[in-house]
Amino acid sequence: MSGVARGTFRMPLRHRMLYAVLMTGFSASAAAQAVDAAMLQHPPRDSWPGYHGDYSGRRHSALTEITPSNVGHMALAWTYQTPQTQVLKSTPILVDGVLYFTAPDLIWAVDARSGKTLWHYTATQNKAFHIGQRGVSILKDKVYYMSSDAHAMAFDAKTGKLCWDVVVADASKGQWSTMAPLIVGNHVVVGASGDFDNLQGFIRALDPETGATQWTWNATAPAGTKGMTTGGNVWMTGTYDPDLHLMFWGTGNPTPVLNGKIRPGDNLYTCSIVALDPETGKLAWAFQPSPHDTHDWDAVETPVLADITFAGASRKVLIHASRNGYFFVLDRTSGKSLLTTTFGPVNWTEGIDKEGRPIPNPAKEPAPDGRLIAPDEAGMTNYRAPSFDPKTGLFVVSASPSYSLYFAKPADGTYGWAGADYNLWSKGVLEAIDVQTGKIRWSHELGRRAGAGVLTTDSGVTFSGDAAGNFLALDTASGKTLWHAGTGGSIASSPITYELDGHQVVLMSSGSVLYAFSLPVSAASTPNGHTHVHRRPAVQ
Amino acid sequence: MRPMTTRIKLTCVAVVAAAYPVLVATMQAAPQAAAPQSGKPTITVGSQGPLPVHATFTKEQINDGSGLFLQNCAFCHGKDAGGGESGPDLTRSKLVASDKEGEKISEVLHGSRVGKGMPRFDLPNAQVMWLVAYVHSQQDAAMSQTGDRKGVDESDLHTGNATLGKAYFEGPGGCTRCHSATGNLAGVATRYSGLKLEEQMLYPESSKASVSVRTASGQSFKGPLEYQDEFTIGMRDGSGTYHSWPAAAITYTVSDPAQAHVVALARYTDADIHNVLAYIQTLK
Numbered sequence: 001m002s003g004v005a006r007g008t009f010r011m012p013l014r015h016r017m018l019y020a021v022l023m024t025g026f027s028a029s030a031a032a033q034a035v036d037a038a039m040l041q042h043p044p045r046d047s048w049p050g051y052h053g054d055y056s057g058r059r060h061s062a063l064t065e066i067t068p069s070n071v072g073h074m075a076l077a078w079t080y081q082t083p084q085t086q087v088l089k090s091t092p093i094l095v096d097g098v099l100y101f102t103a104p105d106l107i108w109a110v111d112a113r114s115g116k117t118l119w120h121y122t123a124t125q126n127k128a129f130h131i132g133q134r135g136v137s138i139l140k141d142k143v144y145y146m147s148s149d150a151h152a153m154a155f156d157a158k159t160g161k162l163c164w165d166v167v168v169a170d171a172s173k174g175q176w177s178t179m180a181p182l183i184v185g186n187h188v189v190v191g192a193s194g195d196f197d198n199l200q201g202f203i204r205a206l207d208p209e210t211g212a213t214q215w216t217w218n219a220t221a222p223a224g225t226k227g228m229t230t231g232g233n234v235w236m237t238g239t240y241d242p243d244l245h246l247m248f249w250g251t252g253n254p255t256p257v258l259n260g261k262i263r264p265g266d267n268l269y270t271c272s273i274v275a276l277d278p279e280t281g282k283l284a285w286a287f288q289p290s291p292h293d294t295h296d297w298d299a300v301e302t303p304v305l306a307d308i309t310f311a312g313a314s315r316k317v318l319i320h321a322s323r324n325g326y327f328f329v330l331d332r333t334s335g336k337s338l339l340t341t342t343f344g345p346v347n348w349t350e351g352i353d354k355e356g357r358p359i360p361n362p363a364k365e366p367a368p369d370g371r372l373i374a375p376d377e378a379g380m381t382n383y384r385a386p387s388f389d390p391k392t393g394l395f396v397v398s399a400s401p402s403y404s405l406y407f408a409k410p411a412d413g414t415y416g417w418a419g420a421d422y423n424l425w426s427k428g429v430l431e432a433i434d435v436q437t438g439k440i441r442w443s444h445e446l447g448r449r450a451g452a453g454v455l456t457t458d459s460g461v462t463f464s465g466d467a468a469g470n471f472l473a474l475d476t477a478s479g480k481t482l483w484h485a486g487t488g489g490s491i492a493s494s495p496i497t498y499e500l501d502g503h504q505v506v507l508m509s510s511g512s513v514l515y516a517f518s519l520p521v522s523a524a525s526t527p528n529g530h531t532h533v534h535r536r537p538a539v540q
Numbered sequence: 541m542r543p544m545t546t547r548i549k550l551t552c553v554a555v556v557a558a559a560y561p562v563l564v565a566t567m568q569a570a571p572q573a574a575a576p577q578s579g580k581p582t583i584t585v586g587s588q589g590p591l592p593v594h595a596t597f598t599k600e601q602i603n604d605g606s607g608l609f610l611q612n613c614a615f616c617h618g619k620d621a622g623g624g625e626s627g628p629d630l631t632r633s634k635l636v637a638s639d640k641e642g643e644k645i646s647e648v649l650h651g652s653r654v655g656k657g658m659p660r661f662d663l664p665n666a667q668v669m670w671l672v673a674y675v676h677s678q679q680d681a682a683m684s685q686t687g688d689r690k691g692v693d694e695s696d697l698h699t700g701n702a703t704l705g706k707a708y709f710e711g712p713g714g715c716t717r718c719h720s721a722t723g724n725l726a727g728v729a730t731r732y733s734g735l736k737l738e739e740q741m742l743y744p745e746s747s748k749a750s751v752s753v754r755t756a757s758g759q760s761f762k763g764p765l766e767y768q769d770e771f772t773i774g775m776r777d778g779s780g781t782y783h784s785w786p787a788a789a790i791t792y793t794v795s796d797p798a799q800a801h802v803v804a805l806a807r808y809t810d811a812d813i814h815n816v817l818a819y820i821q822t823l824k
Contacts, residue, residue: 085662104611130611148611196619296625345806363810369699370692370738371810378626403805405738409696411688420623420691422735423657424743425802447769448655468769484771490659 033096035138037185041242045499048094050237051135051180052385053496057239057302059387061497064459065504066519071461071473071483073519077505080115080514082108088509089132089492091180091385091453095157097500099507100138101514104130104148104178109160112500112516119160123147128176129193132492134237134383135180137188139208146177150192152206166211168192168204174416175199180237181206184247184278187214191234191249195296196416198223198255201232201270205281215281219251219269229263231255232270236300236383241316244333246275246284248318250300253293258366258408258419260294267292271299273320273328275335285335289322291357294365295348295406295421296377297324304388304395310338310436319435321386321397323379324348326358327438341438343431344401345374366408366419376404376423378449385453385494387462389476394432394441396462396476400449402426428467430454432479442479444472453494455506463506465491471508471515489513591680595641597673605674608667621678622691626657629691630675631682632735642672656745694734697817705819708812713804715816718797721823729824738817742801742808749796751775756789765794 033039035049043049045063053059066074082088084103092101098118099110105123110116128149137144142154142163149171154163168190169175174197182189187205194201201219206212219232231254238249254263254270271290274283289299304319310329318332325346329339337356348364364371378400386397403426408419428446433439452465461482462474469491473483489511497506506517610619616627623629630636639645646668651660663671682689709715719725732740739745751765751773761783767774773792774784 087659127607127610129615131615195625196614367810368696369814370697372742372805372808372813374805376626403743403802405735405742407692407696409688409690412690417618417624420629421626422628422739423626424739425805445770449657466769470769470771472770481770486771490654 035095035140040139040183046094046097048092048496048498050093050137050183051091052237052239052302055184055240055242056306056388057304057385058306058390059302059385059453059455059494059496060389061455061457063457063497063499063504065499066457066461066497066506067459068461068475068482070519074473074483074506074517075520076485077516077518078115079516080108080110082106082512082514085512086130087132087490087492087511088514089178089383090135090509091494091496092507092509092514093136093138093180094496094498094507095138098157099514100136100143100157101509102133102135102145103512104133106133107136107143107145107155107160109143109157110514112505121145121155121160121162123149126171128171131176132178132383134178137181137183139183139188142208144181144183144188144208146179146181146190146192148176148178150175150177152181152188152190152211154188154208154211164211166206166213168206169194169199169202173197173199175233177235179235182238182240182247183208184240187278189238189247189278193235193252194233195231195253195255195257198230198415199233200230201234201251203234203238203249203274203276203281205278217274217276217281217283219272219274220254220267227262227264229254229265229267229270231257231267232272233298234300235298236302239303239305240278241305241332244275244316245278246332247278248303248305248332249274249276250298250303250320252298252300253290253296256414256416256418257296258294258406258417258421259412259414260292260365262414263292265292271297271324273299273303273318273330273335275332287328287330287335287337287355288357289320289326289328290324290360292360293324294360294408295324295373297322297379299323301381301383302385304386305332306388306390306435308390308393308435317435319388319395321381321395321399321433323375323382324358325375325380327395327433328356329435329438330356339435339438343397343433343438343440344380344399344429345403346380347372347374366406366421368407368409370405370407372403372424373406373421374403375400376402376426377406377421378402378423378426384451384492385455387454387456388435389456389460389462391458391460392432392441392476393435394456394476395435396430396432396454396456396464398446398450398452398454398464399429399431400426401429402449430462430464430472430474430479432462432476444474444479444481451490451492452508455495455497457497463495463497463508465495465508465510469510471495471510471517473506485515485517487511487513487515589683591683592637592639592676594639594676597669597676601670601673602677604667605670605672605677608663608670609674612661613671620682621675622682631679632691633679634736636675636679639672639676642669645672645675692735697734697738697814698821700811700814700816700818702815702818702822704811705815705817708816709819713812713816714800715804718800725820725823727824729821737820738813741817741820742805742813744798744801747796747798749794749798751792751794753783753785753790753792755785765796768794 107121126149150169169192175192175194205214221228233252254267340356428450430444446466448467487510618624621630753761
């Protein structure tokens with residue numbers, strides 16, 4: 001298949017039609033795609049049915065039509081101008097040729113061929129934080145969404161009609177929501193955000209038909225429990241291993257955020273990666289990237305799953321580049337550390353303990369006269385998605401080497417933020433980390449701190465973006481730029497790719513606009529008679 | 541100069557300011573000069589000077605601004621505008637203090653600090669004024685507060701040893717390669733104070749890089765770097781004319797003196813920072 005796909009750039013019409021027929025057979029795109037457990041485990045080429053695409057969080061696509069040698073010809077297919085000004089942070093999902101994507105309080109269902117709006121939803125005005133919305137999920141005939149004020153809602157995927165609406169967390173107390181739910185079997189799994197109040201973080205499974213709570217796993221003790229931390233909010237979509245039947249989630253920082261004095265100890269399970277049974281919410285294991293965090297370093301960055309040979313043995317690993325500046329490889333059957341190293345300047349630890357966890361240096365806790373901390377609070381990386389390329393064994397992450405000052409004093413109190421921190425300097429760099437060693441194989445400078453996530457493909461192309469608003473296509477093996485397009489906007493989302501009508505599409509957003517790119521198709525090769533501009537390939 | 545004034549009631553501010561314009565102007569020029577060298581006052585009643593002078597806003601504007609602020613601003617700047625995730629404490633902002641009726645705050649909202657991480661917000665003018673009203677009300681409230689105030693005070697930043705700081709400045713810090721206490725840093729502690737002085741010392745955000753360019757046809761240009769990404773270099777020549785080129789089509793060298801500060805960030809201990817700050821604080 002991939003051999004045929006590679007040749008499509010100038011493929012004669014007959015071959016193209018044959019290819020289309022083959023593709024139709026391959027992905028059953030003519031019939032409606034049944035979004036069920038099997039489909040979510042093995043998404044067809046013409047879909048991107050969940051936040052991470054598939055369950056692994058690798059954001060690595062098997063598509064190979066766009067290659068390092070032809071990506072330089074990639075051209076704009078269409079844009080979708082959302083009628084609002086918030087920067088898009090969502091990962092669109094694609095099922096049956098329909099894209100579903102979001103901004104805070106807004107959902108759109110859009111024809112992936114024409115950009116025609118099929119339905120849209122506008123939430124009721126509310127006072128919750130509107131800092132971002134990362135996307136919706138789908139199961140069978142329903143689309144699942146988290147509102148800014150932490151309601152989980154289900155909509156009819158065809159019409160946008162509201163099916164149910166349940167309150168997941170009390171926004172009036174200070175929690176809000178940005179995440180795309182994770183669908184596993186018969187469970188819609190969600191969490192909430194909240195750093196400005198001392199609240200209990202949780203993961204909750206809801207019934208897809210009714211929204212009824214199936215189980216709740218609490219990351220921390222109820223607010224007000226003496227000597228115990230609050231926090232551990234879960235605000236990014238987890239990953240799932242069907243073989244182990246375990247979900248993997250990252251939890252957020254403890255509260256009060258910068259004042260650790262009233263919450264002695266490790267503060268489990270904050271800043272942790274937890275493995276949960278999707279049926280019961282029971283904890284299988286936990287690993288804590290940031291014990292006793294006092295710098296707001298959530299461990300919610302994608303827990304990426306891969307089955308690789310590691311140190312000579314076949315391993316089911318979990319790979320995590322954490323906001324605190326550390327890169328972890330774990331055995332995901334047990335949660336045991338295989339590798340712990342840094343991926344940029346880090347100055348807050350006294351070393352690594354025997355379990356592979358960084359040991360926080362008490363002298364680097366925020367203080368009345370300030371402490372110099374690397375990385376800064378936004379972290380060495382953040383919500384922007386990384387990608388793992390199995391062929392090269394490279395984990396590509398948008399990183400931000402950075403320094404900051406952290407302050408906390410008695411007048412800052414013991415509630416919510418409880419201190420102040422100020423970034424001094426940061427930059428953006430795309431890093432390709434060798435998962436075997438943790439060594440950085442290549443670095444691609446991005447200027448200032450960038451907001452784009454990463455996508456890799458089987459053909460060896462890496463897609464991302466820089467701080468100036470350039471979409472980038474790089475050679476995964478070397479990090480060299482192969483293609484770029486300036487957007488003049490702020491890129492704050494992660495690219496996706498899928499096949500539509502037999503051709504690979506790369507979808508990215510910048511500012512409030514979605515951009516779809518593909519290889520140019522000549523008028524002669526479009527079977528439906530539409531006139532397309534034939535773009536003469538640029539001279540390499 | 542921690543003023544000996546008694547607490548001024550919020551409602552009287554405009555009147556007081558009108559009556560004592562000179563006093564207000566003086567305070568705005570040097571609001572935090574000469575803090576005590578050690579310890580901090582146990583109570584700071586009225587210690588923050590007369591409240592800033594600004595337009596009068598209605599309760600409705602402030603209330604509407606509060607909702608809008610929660611939605612759009614509170615994550616970074618805190619629910620009370622006193623600082624949150626990555627955004628500064630607006631109640632201590634000089635820009636806010638010098639804004640009269642939104643003329644400065646609206647510039648920031650409309651994108652004047654995008655390069656420094658502050659996103660652009662496209663809001664109707666009425667909503668911009670709601671935010672302006674709310675931010676002013678929060679600054680007024682914070683400045684009229686009694687007791688220790690949260691956030692970073694000038695008096696928190698006097699824990700270093702100026703003698704050791706001078707030795708570091710002139711020795712291992714390598715600061716004298718570019719700076720001199722009697723030259724480019726003379727009087728720096730009168731231009732900046734408190735946290736702002738420390739931030740400037742650690743990384744001078746406003747410092748500009750310059751670039752030397754040689755084009756394929758052999759022309760040379762030198763001047764402030766105005767734009768740089770992987771693909772384009774933009775600069776201004778001596779006459780103020782803007783030029784840009786594809787980065788790949790020219791040879792160029794960027795000179796960014798502030799990079800020396802980034803190198804220093806990797807070397808400082810916290811004691812070094814506090815000592816050098818103590819020394820810099822003497823450069824009046």
